[in-house]
Amino acid sequence: MPATHMRPHAIAGMITRLNDPHYARWAAQIHRTKGCRQPIHLRGRIDHIDRATGELLHRYSTRHEPDGILHLPCKTRRASRCPACAETYRADTYQLIRAGLAGGKGVPATVTAHPCLFVTLTAPSFGIVHTRQEKDGKVLPCHARRDAPTCPHGRVMSCTARHGADDPRLGEPLCPDCYDYAGSVLFNAVSPKLWQRFTDALRRRFAKIAGLTLRELRQHLTISFAKVAEYQRRGVVHFHAVIRLDGPGGPAFPPPAWATAEALAEAVRHAVHAVSVTVPASADEPARVLRWGTQLDIRPITMDGDLSDQTVAGYIAKYATKAAECVGTLDRRISPLADLAALPLREHARRLIAECFRLGELDELADLRLIHWAHMLGFRGHFSTRSRHYSITLGDIRADRTAFVRTEEISTGRLPLFDEDTVLVITEWEYAGKGYSAGDALLAAALTGTALPALTAGGSDAR
Incomplete structure (x- = not known):
């Protein structure tokens, strides 16, 4: 940030921190957060006590830290809130997905021989929206129609524009008054239930193929999956999933001969069309039966093809750190008392949010929250x-990282080497805020080479 744009109190805070005799330790803490924009502040201690004698072997206390607090990364998955912590989440998710495709981290390499598909389940249409399509490297007109009809609101349902990738009109309805905003938000709300019913239908289909009951199927076949939700620009979610067939007990066992990739693809098609969720009627809304969209993408995953294990793992991990930002909404909860017109929202997102508020008032839809x-x-x-x-699991990956850090701390003498069977560890922590003061934010950005962190009232200025 240029000096001319820095607030005087931020510069004063930065100078104060630089002149602090404990600056080196503060900087070391900031480096350990790896660029977190909103680090959590903790206050407390850890005691290591000999179980036999009650002797205090070692104590760590934040009383000896700068400002009396310990900075820890916020660990959010959302890139819009903290790119640094979201990158850690993305990398962990990549390792989780790839281990299920190529083996490693406790998963046998023989898993590569198991039938495995990359499946995309989409939402139905709720109205015509501006889109960008390419063919042979050329961008096609959005919705070019010679005899385009005129909607009841007087709009011609045609668009001849060749939209750029960043065109703000992408995902916007050609006629907002014709768009089914209620259907869009209700589909989002019931999509987790649709996914659950899809996986149940998948198991029932395989049981029928094999002439088994569901209970008997578990003794022959395990259907394993990992999935991620992605928002389309029009504001509805669709799911990308890796679906794999294993023997009973998981990836260490091969599936039966009749459980092939072709059988899995057929079962996926059947399950997608077989399931639905009914939303009850209310005084203002009719009952709705919501299903998956007609677009269904099923592709095999190959270790050396265009859709490799690395490609799929990278694709899923990328969307694991995103939310609804592409639609033009906010990444925080919005009060129903808020003035939506005053918030920085795209008009399409504003109408979707307003519809959530309207439908949320109906008693029949209260369970959808x-x-x-x-x-x-x-x-x-x-x-x-x-x-x-x-x-x-992500917990396994984080536990491995914690064990690595602990080993490093022991090797450098910051932690004692002790036998967990003979030493009692007692911890006492309390939350003391988060984020940075204005001056600390400038220094943290310089130390970690990241964009300026978010400033919060609970930051270091509160000391």
Whole structure:
């Protein structure tokens, strides 16, 4: 940031920090957060006590840290809030997905021989929106129609523009008054239930193929998956999923001979068309039966083809750090009392949020919690999920990282080497805020080579 744009109190705070005798330790803490924009502040201590004698072997206390606090990364998955922590989440998700495709991290390499597909499930249409399509490297007109009809609101349902990739009109309805905003937010709200019913239908289909009951199927076949939700520019989610066939017990066992990639593709097509979710009628809304969209993409994953394990893992990991930003909404909850017109929202997103508020007031739809999830345009599910047998967990990866850091701390003498069976570890922590003061934000950005962190009232200025 140019000096002319720096606020005087920020410069004063930066100078004060640089002249602090504990600056080196503060800088070391900031380096350990790896560029986190909104680090968490903790206050407390850790005691290592000999179980037999009660002797205090070692104590760490934040009383000896700068400002009496310890900075820890916020660990958010959202790139819009903290790019540094989201990158760690993305890398962990990449390792999780790839281990289920190529083996490693406890998953046997023989998993590469198991039938595996990359499947994309989409949402139905809720109205014509501006799109960008390419053919043979050329951008096609959006919706060019010679005899385009005129909608009841007087708009011609045609667009001859060749939209650029960053055109703000992408995803916007050609006629907002014709667009089914209620259907859009309701689909988002029930899409996790649709996914659950899809996986159930997938198992039932394989049981029928094999002439088995569902209980008997578990003794022959395990259907493993990992999936991520992605927002389309029009404001609805679709799911990308890796679906793999294993033997009973998971990836260490081969599936039966009849469980082939072709059988899996057929079962996916059947399950997509077989499931639906009914949204009950209310005084203001008719009952709706919501299904997956007609567009269904099923592709095999190959270790040496265009759709390799690395490509798929990278694709899924990228969307695991995103939310609804591409639609033009906010990455935080919005109060139903807020003035939507005053918020920095795209008009399409504003109308979707307003529809969440309207539908959320209906008693029949209270279970969907549309008001609570209005900033997510009705979607309230987990962005990335995996079945129990797919591969390792994010917790396993984080535990490995913690163990590595602990080993490093012991080797440098910052932590004592002790036997966990003979030493009692007692911890006492309390939350003390988050973020940076204006001066600390400038220094943190310079130390870590990142963009300026977010400033919060709970930052270092509160000391």
